[in-house]
Amino acid sequence: MxxxxxxxxxxxxxxxxxxxxxxxxxxxxxxxxxxxxxxxxxxxxxxxxxxxxxxxxxxxxxxxxxxxxxxxxxxxxxxxxxxxxxxxxxxxxxxxxxxxxxxxxxxxxxxxxxxxxxxxxxxxxxxxxxxxKTINIQYKLTFNYDLMNSVMRIIKEKNIEIVNQKLEMDCQYIISVRKNDSEAIFTIFDNLYKVAVKICE
The missing domain is CATH 3.30.230.30 (Impact, N-terminal domain)
Structure with a gap:
């Protein structure tokens, strides 16, 4: 594609x-x-x-x-x-x-x-x-502070762009990934215990 x-x-x-x-x-x-x-x-x-x-x-x-x-x-x-x-x-x-x-x-x-x-x-x-330019898809990640290192490691490894972050009661990141890689990236975060990931409309 x-x-x-x-x-x-x-x-x-x-x-x-x-x-x-x-x-x-x-x-x-x-x-x-x-x-x-x-x-x-x-x-x-x-x-x-x-x-x-x-x-x-x-x-x-x-x-x-x-x-x-x-x-x-x-x-x-x-x-x-x-x-x-x-x-x-x-x-x-x-x-x-x-x-x-x-x-x-x-x-x-x-x-x-x-x-x-x-x-x-x-x-x-x-x-x-x-x-x-690449066609990108944005995902919203929501997780607790104790998972910050795990999430950041994946973001660095996969060279993912962070579009926005909100650090309040919990952590919320909006990330942008290339369309061709989007399903694989979604699966990685979806499989990470206690990380909620959803697509941004």
Whole structure:
């Protein structure tokens, strides 16, 4: 089972593609929600207040994918889908690609637009810092203080990330483990006497 995905964690540099006088400014942003998408597009509308079109595509999610492509006034499927095609081609998620067009006076036709928006998105992804990340599952461990050494030994041995810890009446750890290792790790803790382990929703 593949438990790795690709994304970006910082916005890309601005790219510029020119075609018959039209200018296409390309941007890539890391996003986790539709709210993030709206905010980024608003920022660009302020920055490029005299541009004609703000065409974009985004993809959210790792195992359950949501995506949208928007032509923003260009002919149907001539802008948003070519941009989304590049998101698929580079296999990235949790990403927004926007191509801002200034019309140069010469119509490009549908074929020309498809090619220009595809190139703009491709250039933007090529300058983006794309990272591979693992799909992780979080577990909550609850145990008494006398088990601290046993629990910590497993955490060190298995190189497990502790996301959060609460040390009050008892000890509570939130740990993050790679999906491919998650069942084995769950079993180890589940077999440890007096340690309660459950998955975090």
């Amino acid at each position: 593949e438990d790795i995905y690709k994304t970006i964690i910082i916005p890309s540099e601005e790219t510029l593609f020119k075609e018959k006088g039209s200018k296409f400014f390309g941007y890539a942003y890391p996003v986790l929600s539709e709210e993030d998408v709206k905010e980024r597009i608003e920022e660009l509308r302020k920055k490029h207040h005299s541009a004609r079109h703000f065409c974009y595509a985004y993809q959210l999610g790792i195992e359950k994918i949501r995506f949208r492509a928007n032509d923003d006034g260009e002919p149907n499927n001539s802008a948003g889908m070519p941009i989304y095609g590049q998101i698929q081609s580079f296999e990235v998620t949790n990403i927004l690609i926007v191509s801002v067009r200034y019309f140069g006076g010469t119509k490009l036709g549908v074929g020309g637009l498809i090619s220009a928006y595809k190139t703009s998105a491709q250039m933007t992804l090529e300058v983006s810092d794309i990272l591979k």
